[in-house]
Amino acid sequence: MKNGPIDSKNVGQRNEKLILSMLFEHKKLSQSQLCRLAGIGSSTASTIVARLREKGLITETPGQSKARGPKPVILRLNPDCRYTVGVEINPSHLFIGVFNFDGHLKDKISISLGYDHSLENVLDLLSVNVPGLLNRNKIENAKVIGAGITLSGSISPDGCVSLSSPLGWKEVHLKEHLQPFFDFPVSVYSNRVRLLSEFAISANLASKNILYLNLADGVGSTVYMDGNLVSGSTGRYGEIGHIVVEPDGPVCGCGQKGCLEALISGPALTNKIRNESDKMSSACFAETDSSNMPEEFLKQWFLAADNGDSYALALRDYVAGHFVRATCMLINCYDPEVIILAGYVGLHFHEHFTECIREAMQKNVYESSLRNIRIIPARAGEDALIAGVSIATRQRLLDWLAQ
Numbered sequence: 517m518k519n520g521p522i523d524s525k526n527v528g529q530r531n532e533k534l535i536l537s538m539l540f541e542h543k544k545l546s547q548s549q550l551c552r553l554a555g556i557g558s559s560t561a562s563t564i565v566a567r568l569r570e571k572g573l574i575t576e577t578p579g580q581s582k583a584r585g586p587k588p589v590i591l592r593l594n595p596d597c598r599y600t601v602g603v604e605i606n607p608s609h610l611f612i613g614v615f616n617f618d619g620h621l622k623d624k625i626s627i628s629l630g631y632d633h634s635l636e637n638v639l640d641l642l643s644v645n646v647p648g649l650l651n652r653n654k655i656e657n658a659k660v661i662g663a664g665i666t667l668s669g670s671i672s673p674d675g676c677v678s679l680s681s682p683l684g685w686k687e688v689h690l691k692e693h694l695q696p697f698f699d700f701p702v703s704v705y706s707n708r709v710r711l712l713s714e715f716a717i718s719a720n721l722a723s724k725n726i727l728y729l730n731l732a733d734g735v736g737s738t739v740y741m742d743g744n745l746v747s748g749s750t751g752r753y754g755e756i757g758h759i760v761v762e763p764d765g766p767v768c769g770c771g772q773k774g775c776l777e778a779l780i781s782g783p784a785l786t787n788k789i790r791n792e793s794d795k796m797s798s799a800c801f802a803e804t805d806s807s808n809m810p811e812e813f814l815k816q817w818f819l820a821a822d823n824g825d826s827y828a829l830a831l832r833d834y835v836a837g838h839f840v841r842a843t844c845m846l847i848n849c850y851d852p853e854v855i856i857l858a859g860y861v862g863l864h865f866h867e868h869f870t871e872c873i874r875e876a877m878q879k880n881v882y883e884s885s886l887r888n889i890r891i892i893p894a895r896a897g898e899d900a901l902i903a904g905v906s907i908a909t910r911q912r913l914l915d916w917l918a919q
């Protein structure tokens with residue numbers, strides 16, 4: 517079959533996307549490295565590179581070489597040709613970041629929500645503060661390729677929040693509500709995108725099969741297999757927080773009783789500690805401010821556990837028991853080679869949880885001796901969500917860029 521003009525155009529666009537993706541991953545490449553990695557010939561590469569340069573998406577600078585002859589040309593993404601906006605909505609704050617085309621965080625702001633995480637308040641704040649951040653950095657709307665919004669919850673492919681227990685949102689058409697405020701495309705993602713920011717720090721992770729476990733305001737998992745984030749058919753993938761582990765336990769935000777999230781999420785543990793003040797052996801949980809959100813409030817628990825307080829350690833072991841049982845089930849299901857522990861609770865106790873997982877695997881994981889699993893803490897830090905959603909936004913929009 518002969519290739520018609522449409523096929524050629526498609527091939528060209530595919531190659532432009534391929535080269536941009538490689539530069540996102542490797543930051544800088546000579547043309548010969550690019551040809552090797554992409555498996556394309558040098559004349560094809562030259563044509564594509566010229567097109568991307570004309571669009572202003574990449575830059576070329578002379579490289580260093582000890583060999584005689586012409587110096588290699590180094591290709592990089594043009595950092596200021598386009599921008600992405602990443603937004604994290606959590607129960608206490610909005611975090612908004614603007615990222616260069618090469619993925620660097622250019623500027624960010626955080627805005628306290630107090631206890632008002634209603635949709636109306638979030639829309640009001642985003643409609644003012646996203647343009648405010650862009651203006652502060654003198655970025656025109658035309659240069660913004662998109663805004664990605666992320667939150668803890670189940671998100672349908674059309675940007676509807678089916679359920680976010682931490683925010684108390686059900687069937688909220690977030691994309692539909694937000695899009696009219698902006699001239700650039702808005703996308704909504706669950707906070708599974710956080711894993712993408714780990715790849716930006718450790719590129720070799722992208723070739724592994726990964727189970728990412730988050731234990732913070734929500735309890736969730738992300739599975740990355742064979743080079744893809746697994747998303748399921750309705751966006752409700754990885755919802756380990758809604759596995760029922762105590763059928764008569766407390767009511768969860770989803771309406772069920774005794775979900776893992778209703779027992780060991782940050783908000784659930786905050787309530788538990790506040791209700792059990794009579795069981796404490798010391799005054800280390802003295803409430804300093806009753807309006808403290810879970811992440812702030814639980815710092816007292818972390819400190820008390822580090823100091824050997826018996827109540828704090830018993831609570832840590834209670835969380836570990838539930839968390840480790842769920843983890844062993846997931847290991848049996850997904851056979852990961854790397855487990856990443858994340859979230860403010862998961863990270864604080866990652867060494868203890870790692871030990872407990874290793875111990876429990878011997879009893880609860882099928883053929884555990886034949887598995888070789890590395891368990892590591894998440895490294896992307898406090899900007900993990902805005903960086904991750906910015907990467908997801910950029911990936912989705914590569915099609916548009918290559919036109």
Ligand SMILES: [Zn+2]
Nearest residue numbers: 758768770775
């Ligand atoms: Zn639930």
